[in-house]
Amino acid sequence: MSSEIKMEKKTVSEWVKSGDPWVWLNAGAVAISVIMVVGLLLLIAVRGLGHFWPADVMQATYSLPGEKAYTVAAERVESVDVTSAQLREAGVNLPENEDAILQRTLLKMGNRDVYGADFGWVLDKYLSDIKTPSMLFAAERHEWGNLYGYLKSVKNDGQIISQTNDLTETDSSLATWAAFEKSIERASTIHEDIKEIEKSEIGTINYALERIRLKQRRLELSGDLTPAVEADLAVERSVHDAEYAVLQEKLAVLYQAINRDSFTVQVMDGTLHEVQVSKIVHAFRPNAMGVTAKLGFYFNKVWEFLTDDPREANTEGGVFPAIFGTVMMVLLMTVLVTPFGVVAAVYLREYATQGIVTRIIRIAVNNLAGVPSIVYGVFGLGFFIYFLGSGIDEAFFPEALPSPTFGTGGLMWASITLALLTVPVVIVATEEGLSRIPRNVREGSLALGATKAETLWRVVLPMASPAIMTGVILAVARAAGEVAPLMLVGVVKLAPTLPLDGNYPFIHLDQKFMHLGFHIYDVGFQSPNVEAARPLVYATAFLLVMVIALLNLSAVTIRNHLREKYKSLEM
Template identity: 90%
Template sequence: MSTEMKMEKKSVSEWVRSGDPWVWLNAGAVAISVIMVVGLLLLIAVRGLSHFWPADVVQSTYSLPGETPYTVTAERVESVDVTSAQLREAGINLPDEGDKLLQRTLLKMGNRDVYGADFGWVIDQYISDSQTPEMLFTAERHEWGNLYGYVKSVKENGQVVSETQDITPTDSALATWAAFEKSIERATEIHHEIKEIEKADIGKINYALERIRLEQRRLELNDDLTPEAEADLAAERAIYDAEYKGLQQQLAALYQQINRDTFTVQVMDGTVHEMQVSKIVHAFRPNAMGVVEKMGFYFVKVWDFLSGEPREANTEGGVFPAIFGTVMMVLLMTVLVTPFGVVAAVYLREYATQGLITRIIRIAVNNLAGVPSIVYGVFGLGFFIYFLGSGIDQAFFPEALPSPTFGTGGLMWASITLALLTVPVVIVATEEGLSRIPRNVREGSLALGATKAETLWRVVLPMASPAIMTGVILAVARAAGEVAPLMLVGVVKLAPTLPLDGNYPFIHLDQKFMHLGFHIYDVGFQSPNVEAARPLVYATALLLVMVIALLNFSAVTIRNHLREKYKSLEM
């Protein structure tokens, strides 16, 4: 072996022994992980946020070989490459020109109430005469998805207030469009009034009437229902009944007003349909909008998504109830898990005898962190709901039986179940923090006359608070994204009311709630309209990541503040 080869071999061996290859390997692994995470977030953001952009609506002629050409009015969603052989196997009548590659485009055609489906595939090769007419409009509806077409007339109480036969931006067409927008604004205002009365005013009365019914039932069970008590309850009920009748009259008048206006629309097959203006959420002409106008409308739609309620089997509308339910459940879980985990860690580290039993308990705690979450869900269903909840109903809410109060899934049981799921993380993190506190700090406090409890409360726990917050951060990160146990202990597809309102006791721990994680599962795998639901899955997933990041950022800020505050004590 030559001297140069020996020196090269020696230098490679020294380089390996120095540990540099492992440093580069770890750095490469970290870089790849960061790139994958950033790439995933970018994919979710692009797929989700692009859904809210007011895309142009294209009007084209579609003519397959051997079929009658027809007009297609739609938004372009995505394009894929397929072979002609695959299309012929799918039943599409194409000429046998070999197995050539064709581009196929998914179109959102809307008008599901007219055509039965609002998505369809076309072959780009057979699309011609594509145009983007300025008067072609898109309307989001409370049901039946999007509507595409031309406004032909606007009516009030059956009387035409504006009409046009033009599909180009003439004075007549623009005047009819302005009348249409004005009718939508009026219907939207009335819709908000109706919603306020139904959910706030009538909801409050229904809650009060239910409370009176339960009070009467309780008195009957206790044989305390005297004629005087029954008369008092009847008088109170009569007051609420009178208020309810007044609100019903207001609602009847509002419904009559909101159903006053109608409009006629010409859809892509040339037919004209008459519809109620009250069914429209938004209407806009994307082909006539500039970039600035589209950006303004884009942020309006994003805000509607964040602040609105779901509709159309969760494939349209907003996700505010799911955001509210997720944040409220995580906050309740944090309030429950933090003191329980800290007390357990303090006992194990500061008071328990460090023997065999303590080691077994620590092993059990560490093993609990690896138990599948669905097992906690089954435990929560069996112990909390069927055992504790049923017992609570029998002891404190007998008047509501057989309808369960706490004997069914709800916000409280979901929070406690996730608290059990995450308590091992808090215990381990708190123990690590307690073990890092110098012994001389404890001894100095005791030497100054403080008791062990005072030392623990005033010195040890404040110094360990950053570690406690680390455990809370890890607990929040895990709990906020859990779905499987929640499906058994309280989460639902759609909750009509929020668990926090103006009715006593204000926080309704027995009420079911919505959750962003379950919303993603429901929209992505249980939706009857897969194509419409797909972008909302991405948008909701991005929102869930942002909510978890915001919760963690808040906890990290508190931890850093505590770490700076007690840094001097560690020196």
């Protein structure tokens, strides 16, 4: 018996010494981490992407004991269990014999302009006469959130073109609904025309007029503004003024046309409200939609989220400006950080004397990787904006002063600040890659007559390019999700225009921009309508993860291609 115990102890001891337990422990830790990450992504995806599904709208009677009953029309958002004691503490009037646990549901009731709030909690037990009428419609508006009710009539120039007294699906109600959809389609077309004129055509004219003003001011400061030049500028300005007057006339006609249609809706308290069709973005009857129709609506909403501008304090609409700003900033940061980090790593590894000074520099680089990002933001604000930016304005843009050009936050300063934030990562990764290049490869190149610079450029750096790309991947992953420094050096809640357009010089590095990370912060913590903002936080967070993943996958693809290309040299 004792010999069997000794044999068992010996076997366990040998198994521990073999290192197998640590292999299994690491494998288990990795598996748990992967499961947690996938679970988190699934949670974000379900909470965020589920927001775009056209949920059924119920109509029900809600009657608390001792209170007047009223009718609600709403979407179910979420349900939770609460105790009757908690409800009584919150001021809800409940009978003494009420159940200990009650289910409470958050409803999206819309009609914020009528009720004062578009979300509310109800107790499921006191909901009765629940139904989903097919003619009950939901309308997404440019302002005031969703509208729920029954369509009663459609007007054109104040004249009723279609009306119905039915709240059920009849020929009369369907004809009124068809007229309503046609009015919305017409108003949406006019709205796009107005947007094109205001943002594109008038924006171009305003940009040209501003350039003329700055040119005139610059000539005044230099003393070169002669009467002849001033007359030429006046002629040029008059041409743009004439173009602007023509566009203003077009806008007046379009605004008159878009405000011509209206409709009457009956809300749940029985009152009738007349609303301009131009205030409606979409209108749909979710209770009458089949699965195919809902899928089509869902993908249209997702596409709108990806391509449209935000509305309603960023709680409605899309996030395209934030996507564009995030990707553009990351690309500019990558262009800046890669050559600087590679040059620094090449100098430290290939040219610098390996002494105490070099060791101190490496320690400093490693320490910079651990500096909080907000410190970089403060440095960018003080050095780049207040010092360099102000100097650039005084030297190159005196005509624009006191309005700053580069002396305020913008795309360029944000990209440079994040480049400084991530340069230690690129330096360390590049140095590691250079250290793995065999010495005999360098010696072989030199023996064939190549100089040291040629050896570096044609042999060493190509072989180290996978390691360089690894550093770039890590830099992109960190920079794309940073928010704190960007709040100080250029990001804003809502940017009126994109930093890339058709106006010279096309890329406007001095402009402020939107960012997905800051958009999440703003919607999640600064929104006046928390319940409406919550699903947008999940959706934007999931989108940010996807954008970072796509950027990283692109870099990984390039790295793998380079690794395969130079694999033969390593052998």
